[in-house]
Amino acid sequence: MGVPVYKRILDLFEAEGVNTIFGIPDPNFVHMFAEAHARGWSVVAPHHELAAGFMAEAVSRMTGGPGLCIGTLGPGMANIAGAIQCAKVENSPVIFLGGQRARITERRVRRGRIQFVRQEPLFAPSVKYSASIEYPDQTDEIIREAIRRSMSGTPGPSYVEYPAHVLLEELDVPDPLPPQRYRLVGQGAGAPEIAEAARLIRAAEKPILLVGHAVHTTRSQAAVKQLADLMACPVIQTSGGTSFIPGLEDRTFPYGFSPAAVEAVVESDLCLALGTELGEPVHYGKGRHWAACNDIRKWILVEQDPLAIGVNRPIDVALVGDLRAVVPQLVEALKDTPRSPAPNLDALIKKDAEELAQLAENAPRGRTPIHPARFVVEATKAFPEDGILVRDGGATVIFQWTYSQAKPRDVIWNQNFGHLGTGLPYAIGASIADGRKRPVMLLTSDSSFLFHIAELETAAREGLPLVCVVGVDHQWGLEVGVYKRTFPQPSPQPGVHWSKDVRFDRIAEGFGCHGEYVEKDTEIGPAIERAFASGKPGVVHVCIDPKANSEEMPKYDEFRTWYAEGTQ
Structure with missing residues (x-):
């Protein structure tokens, strides 16, 4: 009896040590999702395909192997496009599988087709390898080529498209090859x-x-x-x-x-x-x-x-x-x-230790709202031993570079592309890749957290040991700072402020998570501890000073030297 194409795809990825798949089940891929679940894979369906792509990228970072993500034909692949571009810039070997209508639909001269766009030409410029399976017996060679390209040289994403008429076809194939049989593994120097x-x-x-x-x-x-x-x-x-x-x-x-x-x-x-x-x-x-x-x-x-x-x-x-x-x-x-x-x-060593101690001591205390420097100091002091730290945000991350008091062995953030909103999906993907064992802390800001806040339900459904510590100033802090530096005071600031009525702790509770609301810096550490102890994913809403967050970013001049156009 032959092996269906969808099972063969999973076999090929299992040979690479992959056992996690992210995506919203495309009608073309329901057989694959059901089979992956039956095999004991982690099958994670988030609320947005863009978040699925970020979760798969986090898995690749935590495992050193390829991540795997699926997008529904048409709108699902449109949603996932940002994650593909991000994986390219972040040098992350994620394999994106895209559903597609049967080729008879594409090749006919028709208008008004439902949920159809030619996807592969759109994604080809953003990946290391792009291919479409036209015949079932191409499955091995194309999946292997996607992994080979993604994992060779500078890592990056690949895109493989499966038209509807292919996935249920059966193949007569031998056992999958181990990685070293079809690609270069562990290359040493001369x-x-x-x-x-x-x-x-x-x-x-x-x-x-x-x-x-x-x-x-x-x-x-x-x-x-x-x-x-x-x-x-x-x-x-x-x-x-x-x-x-x-x-x-x-x-x-x-x-x-x-x-x-x-x-x-x-x-x-x-x-x-x-x-x-x-x-x-x-x-x-x-x-x-x-x-x-x-x-x-x-x-x-x-x-x-x-x-x-x-x-x-x-x-x-x-x-x-x-x-x-x-x-x-x-x-x-x-x-x-x-x-x-x-x-x-x-x-x-002495100089660095003294600097960190001095920063912790000198970060302004007792302010309401809390100074963002003190927010970072107290939050990172409460970082759990052996935890995974995920960063997200603009000004918040700049404060973290200087004031963080934690030295975790795993830190994940979107550095090259600067894609805000990756924090919560990264945290979910990292925790799943880790086997849901080590505590995960996301240290982020309100603006970035709102990108994919629906994934709190995913974290709750998956039972992840995750706490999101959110600095809330009801604005795009870094962008407000740019306005202030660009224009005389009072500067125009269109498009960078939003409602002050949002309570992230209450939103968290609505998603089945633990919520904490913090107005004093002395409450940050205990709130984080309670959130981890709750047994649920948690959100700690920390009120931070919008003026300080936009005007007092530490070593901002050093950060700006990254963008010294034409001078390097």
Whole structure:
């Protein structure tokens, strides 16, 4: 007896370790959803396909493998388009499956067709690979090609379309191939390049490790910890790599926003960059804080995509390969000659610790509404041990960069694309990928939270250990700040304020979640603790000062250097 195409699709993804699917069941895909459920997969239907795409992206970040999302033909795929574009810019390997009418409908010369648009040409520019299954026996090759393209080089999304006439057809096929049989897995760097990198590391006086987004999405933290121990140097986070590797918390500093990070970068004579494109937020590795020693600093870049080598700045040693393979190669090359601690390491650790303590102490207390700096301090002090932190928002995230008192090993936020509203879907996807075990805290703002607030019902239905801590100022805080900086006071501020009657704690209760309302900074921590203890997803509505949130964003000038048009 043959295997139906919809079952074969699940077989192919199971061979990659995928066991979660997001989407609203398309009439074409109901058989696949039912089969996935019968196999014990997590089958998650949110209230909007855009949120489904973000949830699948969070899974890819938490697992290091492909995420899987389905969109209904026509309107569902229109809704999901933003998530496809986001996955492209965020370098996330998400496979999007789209339903479609049978090809006989498309090929006839007709007008007024129902729920139909030619989808594949629309999505092709936004994905690494786009294909439509025209014949059932193309299933293996096209699904494999989608995964191959998404997981190779710089990761990114793929789109596969299944017309209605294909999914129920049956195939006579062998067992699915394991990943290493049909695509490159665990690519290592060349031995001469590894030897040269090790030589430069040994010769450096003040090396640094620059840790980017891919260190965490490839789940390479343990190997990077070994490498950092052998190098005995500061660890600098890019804005996309703000998770903390266990055991390295005290000497990990955020680039640009920590005085210790700035000092370490300025004085460094070698930078080993892992999992970063060396983009605008790090000034391409040559401007601003890098400029002082640019003529003597050596660069080693570990990069899976050979086309990315040397684009933003010259590189002394390029290690082309997967972090999961290359970092262990470096560890092996250095294990017999560990470095003595960098001469400035203890001083930098002390400087950073003092800075964080001072920020916690000096954040304004006792204000009503609460100052956003104090909001972040108190919320992150209450962050649960071993939790997953999700960020969302504009001004709120800028305050978090400076004032956060937590150092979680998993931080998820939308850094490259800056897509607001991703926070709640990311939090749901991350929790499901984690097996609903570790506590998840979303630290966000009201404007961003409203994008996908309906997904609170999804969180409640899935029984997730999730608490959303929402700073509420009834405005687009960052945009109000831009108005104030652009125009003389009182500045015009159209389109950035909204009703002050909204109560997120009550909305949460209406969705079957736990709600807390907070007006005093001393109540933030206890409210978060009660929300986690409730056994339900929770929402903590925290009233924050709209004036401070728009006018007092910390280190805003540093943030603006990311957008220094034409100067980098």
